[in-house]
Amino acid sequence: MFHYIEEQLRQSFAAFLSSTYGVDVPVVVEQPKQTSFGEFALPVAFALARQLRKAPRAIAEELAAKLPPNPGVASVEVAGNGYLNVRLDRGLYAAALLSGEGSSPAGAAAGKVIVEHTNINPNKAAHIGHLRNSVLGDTFVRMLRASGRPVEVQNYIDNTGVQVADVVVGFHYLEQKSPADVAALISQPRFDYYCWDLYARTSQYYTTNPDAIQWRRDTLHAIEHGEGVLAELGHLIADAIVECHLDTMLRLGIVYDVLPRESEILHLKFWARAFEQLKERQAVYFVDEGKNQGCWVMAASHFRDSATGEEGDDDAKVIVRSNGTVTYVGKDIAYQMWKFGLLGLDFHYKPLRTYPDGHEAWVATDEPCELPAPAFGGGAEVYNVIDSRQSYLQDVVVAGLRALGYASQADHSIHFSYEMVALSPRTCIELGIALSEEDRKRPYVEVSGRKGLGVKADDLIDKLIEKAKAEVDSRHPAKPEEERLRIATQIAIGALRYFLLKFTRNTVIAFDLQEALSFEGETGPYVQYAAVRARNILRKLAERGETLPEFSAALDSAAMHRQLQAEDFWQLLLAASKSGTALASALSAGEPSHMARYAFQLAQAFNAFYHDYPILAEENPEKRTFLLWLAVYFKEQLERTLEQVLGIPVPEYM
RNA sequence: GGGACCGUAGCUCAGAUGGAUAGAGCAUCUGCCUUCUAAGCAGAGGGUCGCAGGUUCGAGUCCUGCCGGUCCUACCA
Numbered sequence A: 001m002f003h004y005i006e007e008q009l010r011q012s013f014a015a016f017l018s019s020t021y022g023v024d025v026p027v028v029v030e031q032p033k034q035t036s037f038g039e040f041a042l043p044v045a046f047a048l049a050r051q052l053r054k055a056p057r058a059i060a061e062e063l064a065a066k067l068p069p070n071p072g073v074a075s076v077e078v079a080g081n082g083y084l085n086v087r088l089d090r091g092l093y094a095a096a097l098l099s100g101e102g103s104s105p106a107g108a109a110a111g112k113v114i115v116e117h118t119n120i121n122p123n124k125a126a127h128i129g130h131l132r133n134s135v136l137g138d139t140f141v142r143m144l145r146a147s148g149r150p151v152e153v154q155n156y157i158d159n160t161g162v163q164v165a166d167v168v169v170g171f172h173y174l175e176q177k178s179p180a181d182v183a184a185l186i187s188q189p190r191f192d193y194y195c196w197d198l199y200a201r202t203s204q205y206y207t208t209n210p211d212a213i214q215w216r217r218d219t220l221h222a223i224e225h226g227e228g229v230l231a232e233l234g235h236l237i238a239d240a241i242v243e244c245h246l247d248t249m250l251r252l253g254i255v256y257d258v259l260p261r262e263s264e265i266l267h268l269k270f271w272a273r274a275f276e277q278l279k280e281r282q283a284v285y286f287v288d289e290g291k292n293q294g295c296w297v298m299a300a301s302h303f304r305d306s307a308t309g310e311e312g313d314d315d316a317k318v319i320v321r322s323n324g325t326v327t328y329v330g331k332d333i334a335y336q337m338w339k340f341g342l343l344g345l346d347f348h349y350k351p352l353r354t355y356p357d358g359h360e361a362w363v364a365t366d367e368p369c370e371l372p373a374p375a376f377g378g379g380a381e382v383y384n385v386i387d388s389r390q391s392y393l394q395d396v397v398v399a400g401l402r403a404l405g406y407a408s409q410a411d412h413s414i415h416f417s418y419e420m421v422a423l424s425p426r427t428c429i430e431l432g433i434a435l436s437e438e439d440r441k442r443p444y445v446e447v448s449g450r451k452g453l454g455v456k457a458d459d460l461i462d463k464l465i466e467k468a469k470a471e472v473d474s475r476h477p478a479k480p481e482e483e484r485l486r487i488a489t490q491i492a493i494g495a496l497r498y499f500l501l502k503f504t505r506n507t508v509i510a511f512d513l514q515e516a517l518s519f520e521g522e523t524g525p526y527v528q529y530a531a532v533r534a535r536n537i538l539r540k541l542a543e544r545g546e547t548l549p550e551f552s553a554a555l556d557s558a559a560m561h562r563q564l565q566a567e568d569f570w571q572l573l574l575a576a577s578k579s580g581t582a583l584a585s586a587l588s589a590g591e592p593s594h595m596a597r598y599a600f601q602l603a604q605a606f607n608a609f610y611h612d613y614p615i616l617a618e619e620n621p622e623k624r625t626f627l628l629w630l631a632v633y634f635k636e637q638l639e640r641t642l643e644q645v646l647g648i649p650v651p652e653y654m
Numbered sequence B: 001g002g003g004a005c006c007g008u009a010g011c012u013c014a015g016a017u018g019g020a021u022a023g024a025g026c027a028u029c030u031g032c033c034u035u036c037u038a039a040g041c042a043g044a045g046g047g048u049c050g051c052a053g054g055u056u057c058g059a060g061u062c063c064u065g066c067c068g069g070u071c072c073u074a075c076c077a
Helices: A002-021 A044-052 A056-066 A090-099 A128-146 A162-174 A179-186 A191-208 A210-225 A228-251 A262-267 A270-280 A328-339 A388-403 A407-411 A425-430 A437-441 A457-475 A481-501 A524-543 A557-563 A567-576 A579-589 A592-612 A621-646
Strands: A040-042 A073-079 A083-088 A113-116 A151-154 A296-298 A317-320 A348-354 A360-365 A381-387 A413-418 A421-423 A509-511
Touching: A002 A040, A002 A044, A002 A579, A044 A056, A044 A083, A056 A073, A056 A083, A083 A090, A090 A557, A090 A567, A090 A621, A113 A128, A128 A151, A128 A381, A128 A413, A128 A421, A128 A457, A128 A481, A128 A579, A128 A592, A128 A621, A162 A191, A162 A210, A162 A228, A179 A191, A179 A228, A191 A210, A191 A228, A210 A228, A228 A348, A228 A457, A262 A270, A262 A328, A270 A296, A270 A328, A296 A388, A317 A328, A328 A388, A381 A388, A388 A407, A388 A413, A407 A413, A421 A425, A425 A437, A457 A481, A481 A524, A481 A592, A481 A621, A524 A592, A524 A621, A557 A621, A567 A592, A567 A621, A579 A592, A579 A621, A592 A621
Parallel strands: A113 A151, A113 A381, A381 A413, A421 A509
Antiparallel strands: A040 A083, A073 A083, A296 A317, A348 A360
C-alpha cells in the first residue's frame, strides 16, 4: 500500500513538473529520518535550483502553492532549505488498507528467472558456508516469487569432480571397501559425516604420500568414462550424499525444482556442442607456443577491462587442456548456455523426490524417462548464487556468452555473490580446532572441507534445536513433548535463517557460535516472538468467548482518523504497510538482508506498542476495536514477511 | 605486479539512487513481571565514519592519493 502511494506520488509529481515548468527531472521520494517530518520528503527543489537559477527554498514554496491537491495527501509543507514534506491523510490511508486497496503484487510479466544455489560437492556433509549459500538463494527466490516472478530453482551437482574422486579413493584404496560395503554404510545414518572424515583423511594422505595422487587420476578417469568399480563407487557416494544434502536443506524449508548434473553435461555432449559454437565464433583459439601450448584458450580481453588483447596468451584462460579435456569453466559455459536455452540440447529427467508438500524435485539423467517432466531451463534471467572467490570464473563464463554474440543473455547473467563464512578464533577453540600462531591473530579462520575444518550444518541445527527446546520446556512444561519439539525446531530454523540473512552479502561472516545461538536482540526468535505476541492477543480474546469485530463495519475512515491521531498507532500502522516498499528495495538492491532488517524493525515497533497499550483491557469500544484491527493487520503483514519471504516459520506459542 | 572487496561505538554490523540531529544488536550500568508470556520494554554512557586532499548548496556515501586488512589472479573443481 505504502509502495503504491509512493509510486503514485512520484508519477504525479513528475507529471506536474513537466507540465508547469517543462522540466524532466527524476523525482526522488525519500522517507524522512524524523517521523515528525511526515511520510515522504521530496528534495526536488534542490535538483531544480540549478536549472531554474533560484533558491531551493523559493522553488519549494512556489511548488507547494501551485501543486494540485492529491487524493490521500493531507498536506505538503516546505521545510528546511527547500524540502517538500508530504503528510498522508491517515484516515483515508487506514480505510484503504482495511478494504485491501493497493495491495496487488507488482506486475508479473517478464520471463522465467532461474536461480541456481546450493551446489555443494557431493562428497561430504554440508557446513555453515553452504548454509549461507542456500539460505541466501532460497530467500532471494522467495522474494522474487513474492513480487510475482516465476522462478525455477536449480541445484547443480558436480558428481564427477576431484572432490568425489577423493572420497572414492578413500573408500577403495585406503579402506579397501567394496560397493556393497559402502552401500551398507549408506543405509546407516549420517553417511555424509563418515565421508566428511574420510575426505579429510584422504587429503591428508596425499600430503604424506604424493604418489597416491595417481589413484585420484585413475579414479577421475574411471568416473568420467563410467566404467568399473571406481565409477560405481563414485555414483553410489555422490547420489547418497545428494540425498543427505537435500535432507539437511529441507530442515530449513529449502527445496529445489531440478538438479542438473555434471555427469549428464559430459554424457549428453553439452560441451561438444558449446565447443563447436565457441570455435565457430572464434571466442576461443588454439595456442601453438608458450606456457599454454596445445590448449584452447579464451583471450583475457574478453573478461578483463584492462587487458588489451595484444598482451599475448599468458593472461588467457585455458578452456581446453593440452590433453584435450575440458576445464570446469568450459563445462560451465555450456551449462549457462543451456540455462538460457541457447545450446539446442536438453537433459532427460527423472523424479528425484517428492517433498512433504507435494512439490517434486527432478534430477538430470542421460536416458529418457517415461514420466513427463516440466520444461526446465530456457530462462530469461539467470542468477548464480556463488561465493565471491569465484567471481573470476563467473566473469569468464559471462565473457563466453558475450563472445558468442549473446550480449543480452550475458547482461542477464548475474553472479549473485556473497562473502565466505569463516570461524571466529574463539569458536575454533571452543570446537577444539587447533590454531597456529598466525591464525590466532587473525580476525577469522577460513573453513576447509579438505582439512575437515568447519561446523557441520546438521550439528549446528541440532544444537539450536536443543537450546530452543530447553527454553520451550521451561516455559511450557505442560504441553506435549512432540509439540514442544516442533516449536523448538521452528525457533531454531528462525534463529539460523535470520542469523545468515542479517549480514549484507559482501560481509565476511566470522561465525561465532555464541552469537549464532543467541535468541535475544536482533535475532529470528525476537521477530517470531513479536508475531506470537500478536497471536496471543487474539487467542486470549477467543478464550474469553469473544469473536473479532467486523472491522470494516465498525471502523470508517472518520474513526480511523480519530484513532490515528495517536502518533504511536500511526507509526506502527505505517511500518506494517511498508512490506511492499521493503520488498521492492531489497530486490533492486539484491539484498535479502534488507528484508530481514525490515522484519526486525517491524517487530521492534510492535513490541514497544504491545508494552504500552494493553488491548484487551481497553475500555473505549472504538479504540479497542481499532487496536484489535491494528494487531490483526500487523500480524498478517509480519507473518507474510516471515513465512513467505524469509522462510521463517511462526510458532503457535513460544 | 594486476583485479575486486573491506575499514563506521569496547565487540558484531546497518546506513539503496549524495540530503535534515550517523543508527541497531551485543557487552556495561539503572529501572520495569499480580497485567495480552520479561525470548520483552524504558533509560544511560560510548563516534575526529582509517588518513589527506578534491567535486557542490550539501559527502559515511562520489573522485584522487596514501595507510591497514582480505580474497582472486591453476592445464583444481
